[in-house]
Amino acid sequence: MLQILYFAQDLADPAVRRRILMLKAGGARVTLAGFRRGANALAAIEGIDPIELGTTRDGRFAQRVSAITKACLSLPAKLRAVGRPDLIIARNLDMLAVANKAVSMFGGDVPIVYECLDIHRLLLRKDVAGRAMRASEAYLGRNARLLITSSPAFVEHYFRPLSGLETPVMLLENKVLELGDRDCLQVSAAPTARPDGPWRIGWFGALRCRKSLELLSTFSRRMEGRFEIVLRGRPAYSEFDDFDGFIRNEPHMTFHGAYRSPEDLGAIYDEIDFTWAIDFFEEGQNSKWLLPNRLYEGCRHGRVPIAMRGTETARFLAVRGLGFLLDEPEPDNLVSLLGAVDANSHADACGRVAACNTDTWVFRHTDCENLVRRLSAIASTAPEPATPLSQARQNEGGLS
Structure with a gap:
């Protein structure tokens, strides 16, 4: 059985929980270690008692550097009871530093997999600070045996031209984890028209985009109750002046807190008609390139996605003829896009x-098993020649 030591930047992140469940379902034994960035009991994983390395805070870069330094110093004590793993996975750049320290503790030959699902704005700066960050990433990732990322646009716009990494790439999209019988995997029925109530737009997941919040607020007020906005997930309070106060003052917007993924997805998506698959956080960079969890979750449950034209999400949807694409992030444009929606046009979009x-x-x-099989091959073989990132879009390896 493959023994994996998984370093997570946020033990309360539902996406970390999903990844651990995937690895366990694939047949791996996982030890989880990482930082706390807030409480979230719904992120607990049965059978996993994580090793806490410290506490970090959103938007506090200097504090995170200090916490990582302290964690590296305390790592021998924290991992005293952990046997030598077959493989270490580092989720983001912070954890790549900790993983390198752990490798030196275990004898220097444990392979590292670098999992990077967001490109931080500091890595994209063109000044001395940005060059230093990219140099640090290239140095810490010099011995990584695999790079896991979730969108081909990350490879095209960052890893290939800027990162300095020369590592084999696996594209692992943010799909919904469902471990039941394949024959049972049917898309949820399309929601029925709401003749006596409003259309509902669901914005679920990591809520970190102030611009989306303000746009949806203005839109829902303009529509005078024809549309309601339903929010669920974990707000990044550091990105809002007063998130809770803002919601309290909104007549057509509600927030229902965190949820468990994948267990709660069917119930929460059954309550909405559209999925807000737009994110202006780090606008023009990470938000333009990502393929968010909510895209896959909403479509899995038959809900119609709304995306911003010119993004990787919009490209993904346009190829498949799905969803509604917003031309400009303005209330007037959103009113024009959705104002004429009726039962027939919505049913047609749901059908697609x-x-x-x-x-x-x-x-x-089976996808979980294939993932663990790929990781097992890395753990059991000598380092493979790096696939040039210039070829990554043509032959992205692994599971997508």
């Missing part, structure tokens, strides 16, 4: 989503 193969949205048990 439902017609897609469920494999587009779902990560199954």
